[in-house]
Amino acid sequence: MTTVKTITRSQAIEDLRRELLKLVDEDSSLCLVAARRGLFCNGLGRWSKEELERRLPCSLHHDHEPTRDEVEQEANRWLLRLQDIRAGRLPCDIERGGRSLLCAGWDEFYESELAQYYREMCGEEVRIVPDDLGGPMPTGS
Numbered sequence: 001m002t003t004v005k006t007i008t009r010s011q012a013i014e015d016l017r018r019e020l021l022k023l024v025d026e027d028s029s030l031c032l033v034a035a036r037r038g039l040f041c042n043g044l045g046r047w048s049k050e051e052l053e054r055r056l057p058c059s060l061h062h063d064h065e066p067t068r069d070e071v072e073q074e075a076n077r078w079l080l081r082l083q084d085i086r087a088g089r090l091p092c093d094i095e096r097g098g099r100s101l102l103c104a105g106w107d108e109f110y111e112s113e114l115a116q117y118y119r120e121m122c123g124e125e126v127r128i129v130p131d132d133l134g135g136p137m138p139t140g141s
Helices: 009-021 030-037 049-055 068-082 111-122
Strands: 005-008 126-129
Touching: 005 009, 009 111, 009 126, 030 068, 049 068, 111 126
Parallel strands: 005 126
Antiparallel strands: none
16 A cells, blocks of 8 residues: 655645646746646746736737737746746746736645646645645644
């Protein structure tokens, strides 16, 4: 019988971040890579062109109706300003705090979804528990 390892949500996110950072570069945001490769949350590919345009915080200035690729490239440029590979920061790490983001980042995922992504990205089946259930509770006030 195989025992499934239990890890906290924070540990799962840290491990996922490490694997996902291997896929991005200075020209490709995680959201674009996920859409093009059909992995993780599917990034920009989750939404129709119209929905993606609506979610973008910047307006597209075109003298024609933009193609899906043009909308994705505009979103990618915006996301690259948020993503900082050297600091180990992905668009998923940016809190909503007053910004109009495409999604809610890590907060958008249930533990069961993170476990699925963990299996896909890290190659290991795990059970993910909320941080406050992962270990000894702090004592004192």
